[in-house]
Amino acid sequence: MRLRYLILILCLILALLSGCGNDNPPPEVKQRSIDDERERLRSLGYTSLDRTKNSKLRGVTKHDRERTAPGYNLFTNDVDRAFLMDNNGKVVHTWYLKGKRNCQHVELQENGDILAVCVEQSFTRLDWNSGVVFNLRIAADHDFAVLPDGSYLVAFLYPPLNYKGRPVVFDGIAHVNADGTVRNPKWWSAFKQLKALKKHHVPSFLDTPPNGRPRPGYVFDYYHMNTLEILPPTPLGKSDPRFRAGNYLICLRNVHLILVLDQDDRSVTWSWGEGVLDMPHMPTLLENGNILLFDNGTERKYSRVLEIVPPAGEIVWEYRGHPPESFYSELRGGIQRLKNGNTLICESERGRVFEVTREGEIVWEFWNPDVTEGKRKRIYRFHRLDPARVEPLLEN
Numbered sequence: 161m162r163l164r165y166l167i168l169i170l171c172l173i174l175a176l177l178s179g180c181g182n183d184n185p186p187p188e189v190k191q192r193s194i195d196d197e198r199e200r201l202r203s204l205g206y207t208s209l210d211r212t213k214n215s216k217l218r219g220v221t222k223h224d225r226e227r228t229a230p231g232y233n234l235f236t237n238d239v240d241r242a243f244l245m246d247n248n249g250k251v252v253h254t255w256y257l258k259g260k261r262n263c264q265h266v267e268l269q270e271n272g273d274i275l276a277v278c279v280e281q282s283f284t285r286l287d288w289n290s291g292v293v294f295n296l297r298i299a300a301d302h303d304f305a306v307l308p309d310g311s312y313l314v315a316f317l318y319p320p321l322n323y324k325g326r327p328v329v330f331d332g333i334a335h336v337n338a339d340g341t342v343r344n345p346k347w348w349s350a351f352k353q354l355k356a357l358k359k360h361h362v363p364s365f366l367d368t369p370p371n372g373r374p375r376p377g378y379v380f381d382y383y384h385m386n387t388l389e390i391l392p393p394t395p396l397g398k399s400d401p402r403f404r405a406g407n408y409l410i411c412l413r414n415v416h417l418i419l420v421l422d423q424d425d426r427s428v429t430w431s432w433g434e435g436v437l438d439m440p441h442m443p444t445l446l447e448n449g450n451i452l453l454f455d456n457g458t459e460r461k462y463s464r465v466l467e468i469v470p471p472a473g474e475i476v477w478e479y480r481g482h483p484p485e486s487f488y489s490e491l492r493g494g495i496q497r498l499k500n501g502n503t504l505i506c507e508s509e510r511g512r513v514f515e516v517t518r519e520g521e522i523v524w525e526f527w528n529p530d531v532t533e534g535k536r537k538r539i540y541r542f543h544r545l546d547p548a549r550v551e552p553l554l555e556n
Contacts, residue, residue: 294340396449
């Protein structure tokens with residue numbers, strides 16, 4: 161009898177520790193695991209190194225000169241430098257963002273200046289020789305847009321606030337003058353627009369109180385806006401005012417959504433992606449009125465690139481790896497439709513960029529040569545520039 165009681169007591173102890181014969185964890189443990197993963201995906205910051213089994217691959221590993229779009233490639237080292245590189249892998253110019261960190265996205269201006277987003281630190285303009293034109297200290301967040309009058313819209317993060325028991329940040333857009341001074345710091349606020357935005361997606365898990373205390377030091381990101389683009393003139397914009405030139409295309413990664421904001425009152429004119437996209441990046445409106453985007457597949461574990469026809473979101477072109485899992489960037493990624501019809505794809509997490517034809521054949525491939533102890537530096541964005549735009553700058 162005593163032995164039976166001892167066995168019963170032991171089973172009760174094991175039940176508390178591991179479920180006592182049940183292979184599935186208790187519901188509260190399972191939920192904690194889900195919440196931990198959500199914390200990891202939605203906490204601030206992108207790490208810059210990736211341990212890769214392809215660490216021996218360096219630089220340009222494939223170059224079909226007849227089918228590769230000509231040009232120069234602009235990208236950063238994810239820290240404090242920006243590079244211009246030709247299609248053979250030779251760096252032809254470097255900008256130095258001294259004292260910076262997390263400089264993930266840069267764009268070249270007509271006079272050779274670059275505009276740089278150094279995440280959570282600054283929005284900066286450098287001249288061709290790396291001289292500082294202006295340096296706006298702002299919690300910049302991945303993207304910006306240049307307005308016709310030379311001013312800028314800059315995506316940024318508001319300081320964390322206590323939202324339903326968690327420290328949560330919300331996105332904002334500031335209007336910045338051409339000289340780098342702030343014209344309107346509250347041009348758009350995701351928090352102020354939260355009620356309207358929620359109509360376009362299912363509730364976030366952040367809308368419910370946490371199951372226990374969040375991990376110390378974690379800051380949650382409700383939407384994580386990674387794209388801000390001014391819509392160009394297109395046939396679509398002429399026929400459908402929701403997509404008229406001058407409206408704004410944004411991407412809210414954490415709710416799997418791309419949206420268009422009206423240029424006058426910043427209301428949502430169109431949204432798409434829920435139930436189809438999985439943590440997407442970098443939607444861009446093409447000349448034909450279609451939208452090209454990087455669909456990360458964070459939960460399904462493989463990425464794809466889609467071309468869709470708004471407003472219904474009909475998929476008319478798709479690129480996947482072969483097998484699908486061979487192409488995967490969990491949290492970052494970029495795309496560009498090139499003049500020759502090919503698509504340039506930045507598989508950010510693996511530090512790999514490649515150009516594919518409409519049929520999905522790879523004609524150019526580049527692996528970030530910055531590899532230390534088996535860890536390759538990631539590339540947030542990568543942009544091919546026309547030779548006619550770059551070569552006059554190189555001659556000066």
